[in-house]
Amino acid sequence: MGHTVEKIGGTSMSRVHELRDTVLIADRDAPYGRIFVVSAFGGITNLLLEHKKSGEPGVYAAFASGDGDHGWLAALDRASEAMIEAHRAVLDHPGDLERADAFVRDRLVGARNCLIDLQRLCSYGHFRLEEHMLHTRELLSGLGEAHSAFVTTLMLQRVGIQARFVDLSGWRDTEQVTLEERITGAMAGVDPTTEMPIVTGYAQCTEGLMREFDRGYSEVTFSRLAALTGAREAIIHKEFHLSSADPNLVGADAVRKLGRTNYDVADQLSNLGMEAIHPKAAKTLRQSGVPLRVTNAFEPHDPGTLIDDQPAPTPAVEIVTGLNVFALELFEQDMVGAKGYDAFILEVLTRHRVRIVSKVSNANTITHYVDSSLKVLRRVEKDLAERYPSAQVSSRAVAMASAVGRDLEGLAVLSRGLNALAAAGLEAIGATQGPRPVDVQFILERTALAPGIKALHDALIEQTAQPLAKVA
Numbered sequence: 001m002g003h004t005v006e007k008i009g010g011t012s013m014s015r016v017h018e019l020r021d022t023v024l025i026a027d028r029d030a031p032y033g034r035i036f037v038v039s040a041f042g043g044i045t046n047l048l049l050e051h052k053k054s055g056e057p058g059v060y061a062a063f064a065s066g067d068g069d070h071g072w073l074a075a076l077d078r079a080s081e082a083m084i085e086a087h088r089a090v091l092d093h094p095g096d097l098e099r100a101d102a103f104v105r106d107r108l109v110g111a112r113n114c115l116i117d118l119q120r121l122c123s124y125g126h127f128r129l130e131e132h133m134l135h136t137r138e139l140l141s142g143l144g145e146a147h148s149a150f151v152t153t154l155m156l157q158r159v160g161i162q163a164r165f166v167d168l169s170g171w172r173d174t175e176q177v178t179l180e181e182r183i184t185g186a187m188a189g190v191d192p193t194t195e196m197p198i199v200t201g202y203a204q205c206t207e208g209l210m211r212e213f214d215r216g217y218s219e220v221t222f223s224r225l226a227a228l229t230g231a232r233e234a235i236i237h238k239e240f241h242l243s244s245a246d247p248n249l250v251g252a253d254a255v256r257k258l259g260r261t262n263y264d265v266a267d268q269l270s271n272l273g274m275e276a277i278h279p280k281a282a283k284t285l286r287q288s289g290v291p292l293r294v295t296n297a298f299e300p301h302d303p304g305t306l307i308d309d310q311p312a313p314t315p316a317v318e319i320v321t322g323l324n325v326f327a328l329e330l331f332e333q334d335m336v337g338a339k340g341y342d343a344f345i346l347e348v349l350t351r352h353r354v355r356i357v358s359k360v361s362n363a364n365t366i367t368h369y370v371d372s373s374l375k376v377l378r379r380v381e382k383d384l385a386e387r388y389p390s391a392q393v394s395s396r397a398v399a400m401a402s403a404v405g406r407d408l409e410g411l412a413v414l415s416r417g418l419n420a421l422a423a424a425g426l427e428a429i430g431a432t433q434g435p436r437p438v439d440v441q442f443i444l445e446r447t448a449l450a451p452g453i454k455a456l457h458d459a460l461i462e463q464t465a466q467p468l469a470k471v472a
């Protein structure tokens, strides 16, 4: 039969007690053959690092700001309280609560002392704090998953499951190992046929999980684990079904569940920040031939969405999603016929680690739609202005809504979408579609993003778009 590797995301982890007798112990008589990879409880990583969406500083960001006012200590206390609150919500046995409290105390005191020592060391001048920021980020992120995995293990052991806490976070480990070595080393003595491994979504490794993959890293650990152990299937358990739009935005009744889609669509969704699955994780699974399933953790009997390499049977818009971006524009009359502008802009964006979502250009203007902070963009603008003093460089806050599907051929998604937006009284600042019919992007004012997604979803999915007749 083989085993499965299954990931539980943060939002669902906050209700992991509700998943105990459904997802985790799906069959009381045959509970094994399943390896679980867990994210930190919802919101914890935001407190340890920085808020994923708003950028609000957590411990890491406060520490990194380096103003030495020990603001990070208060942030660490906040994280510690939130962790304790999170496990109080899912554990009930006093013995488990005591052990979980002690675990948080131990790890957080350890991290605190480590950071204080680091600050002290760096006050000597030979050691520079900046050089240790990446390690600090790694150390902090690992705390969230170590905690949630430990707590889940306690919860399962309490009801007689041979659950085993598999800590990949490298806590007090002096060895230097790669991600692959970390995973295979930790799994070497584990027998998933007789025990249930609860593995931390964070894995400490020489590559640096945060440096390489950044937020959403638990899916990278998950996919590597599935590939390395030759899983029969990799499963992601989420708070909702993978749906035709965000149920919180469009309404749980209006959205449709996706029965099946492919990695091409999954890539587009990751690009749009929808976190359907981390792009690097999708790649690992695709390459190793492990099928991926995304399920609703709270509807355990529903098979969910299967993601594979198959084309669509018929053209359709499958998902409407969107995100806030900045339109970084460089306008220069002298650009006409000249080369090198684009290459230089890309170099600057790469140097400042700005994520490009999309781009358009014409004779004298190049616009990148980027997912970044205004602070970083100001630096980008400065570099561009220095190189091209006569160019006009600007950043404008806009949003991008996108309609995505395996095959949009013949559906006139661009014109239908623009009509739907206009009918809802919304103006499109831009719209793009490439020759490959997998997505159509609409640029809107930020305030128009939510109503725009609703209007597009209504027109392109709720009232299913029929293909136009092909003109021979």
Ligand SMILES: Nc1ncnc2c1ncn2[C@@H]1O[C@H](COP(=O)(O)OP(=O)(O)O)[C@@H](O)[C@H]1O
Binding pocket: 008, 009, 010, 011, 012, 013, 042, 237, 238, 239, 240, 241, 242, 243, 244, 245, 246, 247, 248, 249, 274, 275, 319, 321
């Ligand atoms: N198309 C979509 N289908 C399902 N959920 C979506 C979609 N777009 C956005 N979301 C949002 O994603 C949020 C995060 O869900 P989930 O992936 O379960 O989080 P986590 O990774 O923490 O488990 C949900 O609360 C939901 O509002």
Ligand SMILES: N[C@@H](CC(=O)OP(=O)(O)O)C(=O)O
Binding pocket: 008, 009, 010, 011, 039, 040, 045, 046, 052, 144, 201, 214, 215, 216, 217, 218, 219, 275
């Ligand atoms: N908790 C980490 C890791 C992760 O992947 O979480 P989630 O599966 O909830 O996106 C983060 O927020 O980056």
